[in-house]
Amino acid sequence: MNDKEKILIVEDEFIVGNDLRMMLVKGGYDVCGIAASVEQARTLIEQKKPDWVLLDIILKTPTSGIELAKELLQQEIPFLYISANTNQQTLEAAKATQPYGFLVKPFRERDLFVMLDIARYRYGMETGMIKQKTSTGPVETTPDPDIIGNSSALSKALDQVRAVAPTNTSVLLLGESGTGKERFARAIHKNSLRKNKPFITVNCAALPVSLLESELFGHERGAFTGAVQKRTGKFEQANGGTIFLDEIGELPLDAQVKLLRTLQEREIEKLGGDQLIKVDVRVIVATNRNLEKEVADGRFRLDLYYRLNVFPIELPPLREHKEDIEALAFHFLKKLSDNSDKKISRISKATLKSLQQYDWPGNVRELEHLIERQFILANGEEIDSTDIPGLQAGLIPADGKLETMEEMERAHILKVLKACNGRVSGIMGAADILKIPAQTLYSKMKKLGIKTIYK
Structure with missing residues (x-):
């Protein structure tokens, strides 16, 4: 780290601001001031010329942190938000100011330095201070031999994998279905200090809601009807290693609460149990949903979104x-x-x-x-066959109008369902042919408004 980097803290809660100052000084940063208002911050920015600003989103002053963020953006001063739980409107306004990260209250010293390291990496990539890596050699130069390609779109995602893999921070993998999110999760694990520890995968959409919490956190004997013996959950199985939660957007709200506590406290409680179990697990999650829309619709907790959105990696669709x-x-x-x-x-x-x-x-x-x-x-x-479904007449109509991804996905699912006489699950059912879990297909059908009389 460059010892000359100066950080300005904009925080109107004295205890929080002072705690941040002590952590940063201990970590070797130069704290050039603590501002309790936007007015004080403007003065200190003019006087001290900070390299970074840690900015509380909600300030008990007439001018909000978001308004100051707009000024920082114009002045090209990089910043991170300090945030507690905020509403969807505030989240959208905050993201529009292009922060380099969100530090969520309550936070620990480790959270602060990981977030700063990630923010500095992103800033360096954008400004050219860190050179963009390009892959010109064989495909085996990627972080995982199953991630193939040398395109700039793929290289950008792989560079992010290289940057975040050695840390313990949570990662959010975003992208359409089929873009290889599990492969990227495995690549992060294989290139981390946890590579010799377990890598546990959970598809949140493939499990019945009634069993999801038991699957993740385990249960004691007699915790519910059918719990005839004690069960070790996936988080406990992944202790020391990495857990990959695929389709995190499908997680019900009750399980989201427990996941949030696990991320914050690094401990779990089994269903029917009364003891807290410490776990050391790196969490990687993936979704093809718009989590911000899920938050707005009340289906995903905003505080959990903040916790997971520390280091998002967007996986490009193959057409790009x-x-x-x-x-x-x-x-x-x-x-x-x-x-x-x-x-x-x-x-x-x-x-x-x-x-x-x-x-x-x-x-x-x-x-x-x-x-x-x-x-x-x-x-x-x-x-030598060119029998590619959808490539023939019908993919691009005579009028030249292209279908949206949602329209194409809906049409493809309907085509497969028709071929299966409406059957979704089971051998030679639509889910089997599409190579996805039946529960995932049911979720897609519900989202796309597709109905079938078969189960």
């Missing part, structure tokens, strides 16, 4: 890095060939061209499934 399609296709083909007596190593130019023309609403997962299907159907040593 089509230059990686060829490398991905050959990667999947090699994996299939290595695990089969059937040896196919070539893909025809016509097929590759077709793959490039398609927009892949199912993203990398859809491409992988297509290559697997064509591998099975191929008779020779080359995949």
